[in-house]
Each structure stands twice: as C-alpha cells, then as structure tokens.
Amino acid sequence: MRTTTHTVLHILATIWLTLLFPLSAYPADQKAPKQIAGFSLGASIEEYDYLSYSNFLKQVIVEDIGEFRKGIIEYGVCDKPGKIVRIKMKYANTEEAYFNRLFRRYKKQLGPPTKYTGDAFGILKAWKWYFTDELGEKVSITLQYNKKDPDENFGSMVKMSLPERIKIERACFNEICHAKTKEATPEQRRNWDQIIPYSVAPEQSNEQE
Numbered sequence: 001m002r003t004t005t006h007t008v009l010h011i012l013a014t015i016w017l018t019l020l021f022p023l024s025a026y027p028a029d030q031k032a033p034k035q036i037a038g039f040s041l042g043a044s045i046e047e048y049d050y051l052s053y054s055n056f057l058k059q060v061i062v063e064d065i066g067e068f069r070k071g072i073i074e075y076g077v078c079d080k081p082g083k084i085v086r087i088k089m090k091y092a093n094t095e096e097a098y099f100n101r102l103f104r105r106y107k108k109q110l111g112p113p114t115k116y117t118g119d120a121f122g123i124l125k126a127w128k129w130y131f132t133d134e135l136g137e138k139v140s141i142t143l144q145y146n147k148k149d150p151d152e153n154f155g156s157m158v159k160m161s162l163p164e165r166i167k168i169e170r171a172c173f174n175e176i177c178h179a180k181t182k183e184a185t186p187e188q189r190r191n192w193d194q195i196i197p198y199s200v201a202p203e204q205s206n207e208q209e
Contacts, residue, residue, distance in 0.1 A: 056173030057085065067091055078172035085169060086161040094155030099145040102156055106143050123147050138164050
C-alpha cells in the first residue's frame with residue numbers, strides 16, 4: 001500500500017512540474033534569440049567587414065603528409081603577404097618511445113638543443129633550437145611531446161618559426177588596425193539589451209547600471 005501511494009504521489013508531482021515548467025523553452029510564436037553585440041547566428045561572415053583584420057597571420061591546414069597526421073602553416077598578411085612564418089606539424093605516432101627516438105635523431109641532425117622549454121613535471125616535454133639563416137633571420141625549432149596537457153596537442157609535434165618576422169607582421173598589423181579604428185565615444189549608460197542574446201536589434205535601453 002505504501003509503495004502504491006508513493007507511486008501516485010510521484011506521478012502527481014511529475015504532472016505538477018510539467019505544468020509549472022513547460023518542456024518548450026520558447027513559445028512557437030516567439031522568435032529565437034540569435035543575436036548579440038551586433039552579430040547574428042546564420043549570418044554571412046562577409047557582412048562584418050572589420051573581421052578581415054582579426055589576426056596578423058592566416059592559416060592553412062594540411063593533413064596526412066607522410067609521418068605527419070596534421071599540420072598548420074601560418075603566413076603573414078601585412079608586411080610580407082603570403083610569406084610563411086610558422087609551421088606546426090603533428091606526428092602521426094603518439095607513443096612516447098617514438099618521441100624519444102625522434103629526439104635522439106634531432107640532436108644528431110641539429111646538435112644539442114639551446115634550451116628546455118617544457119614543464120618541470122615532464123607532462124609537456126619541449127626542447128628548442130635557435131639558428132640564423134643565410135639572410136640573417138632567426139629560426140626557431142621546437143620539438144615537443146605532450147602526455148596530457150589539455151592546452152596542447154597530444155603526442156609529438158615540431159614547431160618551426162621566424163620569430164622576428166612574426167614580430168614585424170604583428171607590428172604592421174597593429175599599425176593598420178590603429179589607423180582604421182575610430183575613436184570610441186564613451187557611453188553614459190550601458191545598453192543591457194545589446195549584451196544579452198536577442199532576436200531583433202534592440203533600441204538603446206534607458207536602464208541605468
């Protein structure tokens with residue numbers, strides 16, 4: 001009898017909660033909020049012209065090249081458009097023993113590393129080499145192995161870059177962006193409607209902070 005009473009009470013409670021909190025978050029006649037800060041889900045990125053200046057480097061993704069599973073090629077867009085300034089290649093073999101063999105080969109080919117840049121616990125192992133090419137440009141090479149750092153790709157990876165060239169690209173990019181940026185006028189009031197998802201462009205709110 002107690003079990004039956006408990007079951008009935010459970011059913012009644014479920015019905016009451018369903019009536020109180022409908023399963024549908026939005027009525028059928030209400031527009032779904034798809035906009036915030038002037039951006040809209042489903043809109044073309046081409047509508048936002050200033051986004052073309054979002055970064056001083058662009059990327060190209062490459063996959064399945066010999067021993068490499070994936071790679072990212074980065075090139076400049078300002079001072080020397082199209083010039084490759086950084087290459088990141090992820091090895092397909094993720095075993096630590098494979099990394100150890102790689103490291104021995106690297107030392108044989110490149111000489112002793114300039115410094116260790118990994119962590120003290122061995123979760124992220126990384127060694128860096130520095131060189132100067134025939135044009136006098138600095139060349140940086142990093143071989144790393146990540147055991148479980150969530151901020152890095154798991155397994156072995158090599159990173160090669162022209163650090164001075166990257167600095168020049170960043171400086172050039174910042175200069176252009178600064179020239180294109182209009183001086184902002186401080187708002188006396190915060191428009192709360194613009195910083196919360198909305199369905200149509202809201203008018204300026206008069207609500208104070």
